[in-house]
Amino acid sequence: MSNLMYQGSAQAFTHHLKNLSAILRVAAANAKARGIDPAVLLGARLAPDMHSLTRQVQMMSDNAKGSCARLAGVQPPVFEDTETTFAELEARIKRTLDFIRGLKPAQFAGSESRAIVMKMPIGTLSFNGADYLNGWALPNVYFHYTTVYSILRHNGVPLGKMNFLGQVPGMQMTGKIAKMMGAKPGAKAKKKR
């Protein structure tokens, strides 16, 4: 039986957190190859009043673990935002993945109608699980993930859309596109994206 809430959150975020790790490894290697201080990339922004690469990674982690926890009906773990290197960000992503992998698919069953309440010092947001996933969790996770990718592309890191999509779970391929989609992180991209 399908468990669309689990697939749409825990499975999808696990996939993209692994892609995020791979993308950050390409960035770290590229900084080394170009003789760039990694801190330059980690502090890069697309606008002065947008968040840095480091913060975008932390926020993707927060949104992924937070939303999976809420949908599964458990308390989201709190991670301190202390990372200052690519290696520390990778460790943060690994901790995030470990948490999400510890949740059972059965915990997400029926979560589309579960009441989700986010209490913050400045107020409260509440939704049912389906509206929370579609209108809050997914847009936020993808916002920060895409922004990480865009910050690195803007700074000349050799990435392509295939790094962003990763090896799409459950996708079967035939023809030339199979080779393109199987491109490893850092491989030369074939077209604009």
Added chain:
Amino acid sequence: MSNLMYQGSAQAFTHHLKNLSAILRVAAANAKARGIDPAVLLGARLAPDMHSLTRQVQMMSDNAKGSCARLAGVQPPVFEDTETTFAELEARIKRTLDFIRGLKPAQFAGSESRAIVMKMPIGTLSFNGADYLNGWALPNVYFHYTTVYSILRHNGVPLGKMNFLGQVPGMQMTGKIAKMMGAKPGAKAKKKR
């Protein structure tokens, strides 16, 4: 009864296509206010080998209508990519919305297990509907949507995360955050995003 495939595709994309329209209206008004040729923003890119703003909008439209069509089991309509102004992009978004709104929720029922086959000159991609939605449609739609937002932010257009998220369907708010989240497009953003 919930129809998670419909909610996760047609409903979510309708919401964000409306947000996209609102964001483009802010951009067009801002170009006018700053005396910038709109073509400058429409041709802006985050990297020389990434697509322009215009193309990102077209690709969000294509991914939204294409994925809803495939999940609903109908042929995706083909739109020529001829837009060269903000007004024409708005019309493109409207046509996209009209198409998606013409699809019935019942057409999406059970689509999580429907075979989705994308035939292209360079090969074929196939998935079941759930894997297609989570691993292809959603990442692609959000990739192009976020990139539109980021191109405009990078060029100084006054937008905030609230413009990106829009008025989240089904979300209830209390406290100060209700005022923040209700901020109209173009309103001064309160914090980094």
